[in-house]
Amino acid sequence: xxxxxxxHALQKLWQDSVxxxxxxxxCFENETADMQLAVYNRGLxxxxxxxxxxxxxxxxxxxxxxxxxxxxxxxxxxxxxxAKGLHVFPDPLLPxxxxxxxxxxxxxxxxxxxxxxxxRMAAGEHPVRILLxxxxxxxxxxxxxxxxxxxxxxxxxEIPVTDWMHYDCICNYYRVKPFSKHFWAxxxxxxxxxxxxxxxxxxxxxxTPPLDTMExxxxxxxxxxxxxxYGEDYCFDFTRLGQFLARADRIGFRYFEFSHLYxxxxxxxxxKIVASEGGKQRRIFGWDTPAAGKAYTAFLQxxxxxxxxxxxxxxxxxRSFIHISDEPSEYWLNDYAARRRFVKRLLPDFTxxxxxxxxxxxxxxxxxxxxxxxxxxxxxxxxxxxxxxxxCFPQCNKNLSNRIMNMPSERTRVIGMQxxxxxxxxxLHWGYNFYNTALSTRSVDPFFETDAGGFFESxxxxxxxxxxxxALSSLRLEVFRAGLQDYRALKLLERLCGRxxxxxxxxxxxxxxxxxxxHGASAFLKVREAVDQEIAAHLPRA
Numbered sequence: 111x112x113x114x115x116x117x118h119a120l121q122k123l124w125q126d127s128v129x130x131x132x133x134x135x136x137c138f139e140n141e142t143a144d145m146q147l148a149v150y151n152r153g154l155x156x157x158x159x160x161x162x163x164x165x166x167x168x169x170x171x172x173x174x175x176x177x178x179x180x181x182x183x184x185x186x187x188x189x190x191x192x193a194k195g196l197h198v199f200p201d202p203l204l205p206x207x208x209x210x211x212x213x214x215x216x217x218x219x220x221x222x223x224x225x226x227x228x229x230r231m232a233a234g235e236h237p238v239r240i241l242l243x244x245x246x247x248x249x250x251x252x253x254x255x256x257x258x259x260x261x262x263x264x265x266x267x268e269i270p271v272t273d274w275m276h277y278d279c280i281c282n283y284y285r286v287k288p289f290s291k292h293f294w295a296x297x298x299x300x301x302x303x304x305x306x307x308x309x310x311x312x313x314x315x316x317x318t319p320p321l322d323t324m325e326x327x328x329x330x331x332x333x334x335x336x337x338x339x340y341g342e343d344y345c346f347d348f349t350r351l352g353q354f355l356a357r358a359d360r361i362g363f364r365y366f367e368f369s370h371l372y373x374x375x376x377x378x379x380x381x382k383i384v385a386s387e388g389g390k391q392r393r394i395f396g397w398d399t400p401a402a403g404k405a406y407t408a409f410l411q412x413x414x415x416x417x418x419x420x421x422x423x424x425x426x427x428x429r430s431f432i433h434i435s436d437e438p439s440e441y442w443l444n445d446y447a448a449r450r451r452f453v454k455r456l457l458p459d460f461t462x463x464x465x466x467x468x469x470x471x472x473x474x475x476x477x478x479x480x481x482x483x484x485x486x487x488x489x490x491x492x493x494x495x496x497x498x499x500x501x502c503f504p505q506c507n508k509n510l511s512n513r514i515m516n517m518p519s520e521r522t523r524v525i526g527m528q529x530x531x532x533x534x535x536x537x538l539h540w541g542y543n544f545y546n547t548a549l550s551t552r553s554v555d556p557f558f559e560t561d562a563g564g565f566f567e568s569x570x571x572x573x574x575x576x577x578x579x580x581a582l583s584s585l586r587l588e589v590f591r592a593g594l595q596d597y598r599a600l601k602l603l604e605r606l607c608g609r610x611x612x613x614x615x616x617x618x619x620x621x622x623x624x625x626x627x628x629h630g631a632s633a634f635l636k637v638r639e640a641v642d643q644e645i646a647a648h649l650p651r652a
Contacts, residue, residue, distance in 0.1 A: 111152045112213070114240055116255040119144035119589070120519040120631035122192060122200050123174065123220040136258040136642060138602075140230050141595050143257055144588055146174070147221040147240060155215035159250065161208040164239040167257060168229050174220035174585065175202035179568035181561035182516040187506040190629065191516045199515040199568070202557065202575045203583045211242075222588065225257055228306065233261040260642060262649050264598040265605070269535055270365045270431075270498070271594065272311035273542035273573065275300060278318070278330035282553040283545050283576045288332045289350060294357070299580025300543060301361045307587050308594035309542075311365040311431075312358045316351070316417070319369040320381040321436060321540070324549035326397050328382055335413070337385035339394060344385070344412045348420045355426060366426060367463075370433040371410065372401050376442035377435035377449045380406050401449060414456035421460075431463045431479075436540075440468045443476075450476045465500055465538060469493070481538050484510050484528075484624040491532050491623075498536030499529060499624070503570040509625045513539075515560065515569035519589045520634040524627050526593030527637070530600040531616050532624060543581075544571040599641050606648040615640060 117123065118132040129148045137143040163169045176198045183194040192199075203222050213219050225238070236257045242250045277288065277297065286292045301312065313319075315332045323329055334354055336347030355366060373379040380395040387394070399406055421427050434453055438446045454462065463479045464471075467486040471477050472495065481498040482490040485505050490497040501512050511525040529537055545556050547563030556575055560568035573590070575582040604612050619637045621627050628634055 111150075112156070112242065112251045113150045113152075114242060114251045114253040115148045115150075116240070116253050117146040117148050118631065118635070119146055119222075119592070120523065120635070121146065122519060122585070123148055123218060124198075124200070125218050127218060131253070132255060134256045134258055135225075136260060136639075137226065137231075138260050138262050138264050138599070139233055140226075140228075140263045142227050142591065143225040144592065145223045145225065145238075145255060147223060147253075149213060149219040149221065149242065149251070151213045151215060151217055151219060153215060156213040156244065156250075157210075158245040159211040159213055160243045160245070160247070161206070161211050161221075162241045162243070163208075163223075164241065165236060165257075167225055167231055167236050167238065167259075168227060169238060170224040170227060171206050171208055172203040172222045172224070172583075173206040174200045174222055175204045177201050177515075177557060177560055177568075179515045179560055181564055181567050182514065184503065184506050184567050186504070187567075188509060190509055190518070190521060191514075192518055193516050197516065201515060201569075201584045201586060203585060203588070205577075205582075222585065224588070230263075231257075231259045233259050235259075260646060261652060262602065262645060264595060265601050267308050267310055267594055267598055268601070269529070269537065269597075270311045271309050271537045272313065272365070272367050273304060273309050273539045274313045274319075274321070274544075275304070275542045276319075276321075276544050276546070277315055277332040279543050279545040279553070280576075281330050281332065283555075288330070296580050298357065298361065300574065301358060301363070303574055303581040303583060303587075304542065305362045307583070307591040310363055311367050311536075312363040314351070314354065314358075314366050314368045316369050318382040320373040320379075321370065322374070322544070322546070322548065322550055323397075324551055327550065328393075328396065329546075329550050331382065331384055333382075333384055337383065337394075339385040339387040342408065344409060346413060346416055348416075351420070352424070355424070365429050365431065367431045368433060370436055371453060372435045372449055373397070374436040376438055377401055377446050378442070383409075402445070407452070410452070410456065414453065418457050418460065427460060430460055432457055432460045434462065434464055437465050437467065438471065440470050443470060443474075446471065447474065447476050463498065463536075465540075472497070479535070481536070487532065487534075487624055496535045498538055499532070499534040500538040500540070501525075502540055503567040506567060509627070509629075511624065513569050513573060513586045513590065514567045515586070516567075517569075518631065519585070520629075520631050522586055522589045523593040523596065524634065525590070526595070526597035527600065527616060527621065528624050528627070530597050531613065531621050539573075541566075541571040541573070543574050543576070545576065546571075596638060596641075599638070599645065603641055603645050603648070606645065615644065
């Protein structure tokens with residue numbers, strides 16, 4: 111016996127899931143909608159089924175895959191999770207051959223439906239009929255749901271959203287040479303996936319980024335800037351950087367975030383930089399080079415003014431963000447301040463951002479835009495100054511939003527409404543495709559090792575998977591996009607009614623800071639329904 115149920119997108123499906131069928135989903139004319147199919151096959155495996163979608167809307171069908179979550183029980187984690195300990199989670203979204211579908215026996219087979227995906231859809235109620243037939247064409251099961259496309263369009267995502275891409279991980283996983291033809295094809299696949307899901311800022315590796323690297327260790331070289339060294343002098347080639355920015359620009363990225371100029375946590379040392387000297391390529395800076403030393407100081411004095419001139423000339427300055435060091439602690443405040451003054455003197459008209467959890471850096475004017483961890487964001491909110499927000503695996507308690515695999519989907523999606531509520535002017539995550547262990551001691555296969563060698567909770571280090579031909583999405587990435595669409599819906603309501611009206615609505619539904627919001631999928635969806643009803647009530651008549 112085979113049965114199909116349409117299920118809303120916030121329920122994670124397992125073999126023993128009890129699914130309440132969803133009759134309808136809603137979206138605006140330019141919004142992407144999601145739905146799931148739970149296909150119950152209570153008999154033997156079935157080969158070569160044909161899954162047919164009948165609708166006047168564009169609908170993409172992917173199979174939901176499952177991966178092991180080895181580390182899902184952080185000692186500081188709260189109880190707002192689906193499971194703890196070793197567990198298998200639905201996450202990768204895999205290509206589905208709907209003309210020759212295989213159904214596992216005595217199982218729930220889960221499929222993800224993406225509706226619209228950037229296309230403008232006509233307002234009105236659209237039926238979507240799903241039919242499943244065997245290889246001879248005999249009907250096995252069918253179901254139907256409706257997509258209510260509401261009148262109106264969401265505004266474009268206005269705030270920068272970034273998720274750091276690790277280009278060395280592309281090289282290592284696919285075994286391709288950096289900046290080769292195959293590398294560019296793969297990278298653009300990963301870029302397209304990001305841009306389609308609301309990530310509008312691209313991380314740019316001027317030099318191999320000094321991120322999550324063991325002290326004294328190295329990551330695969332991915333350096334855009336060509337460097338020639340002649341004694342104490344340098345010559346820089348920006349050709350590859352120009353190609354990189356032009357490619358990213360064509361794909362639709364609005365902002366460029368340039369790699370950190372010093373190592374993490376305190377700006378004490380230098381990124382790995384390779385130069386040609388005497389006809390040979392060699393590393394000239396790295397962990398063994400002090401940040402404040404004469405050699406690196408002279409290098410940056412030569413390089414940064416030329417970088418600034420290059421970006422100004424091509425019109426990228428206002429779209430650019432400069433980094434000094436990731437997550438400096440207050441212990442290193444004086445050293446960080448010295449690095450900041452030095453870089454700002456050389457790039458005075460560029461915006462400097464850095465992730466940090468301590469307000470002292472912002473209070474002393476040591477960063478143009480601080481990027482605050484969500485559990486440390488309240489002082490930044492209260493300051494009234496511009497700030498971005500970020501989370502990573504330590505933000506797994508206090509009901510904080512995150513994308514850890516064992517969290518319910520609404521806990522991932524709620525970040526969009528929280529960014530609006532708290533006035534964050536951007537969002538950052540460090541791991542779009544980090545396929546390494548912590549500190550990059552070796553590469554991993556994210557289909558089999560989801561926790562960076564047991565150090566980061568499963569789901570923190572990556573949100574896309576490396577498919578045969580490029581990036582594959584995840585359930586978590588689709589839900590994150592829905593969260594960004596929630597943000598855009600709130601901005602639309604703000605245009606119609608004002609920000610105070612929107613804040614009052616959110617507070618009335620239990621929102622406060624980054625830790626208080628309605629729990630449960632149905633409660634969360636009621637908030638979005640209330641927002642949509644308010645928009646419909648205040649939109650001018652057609």
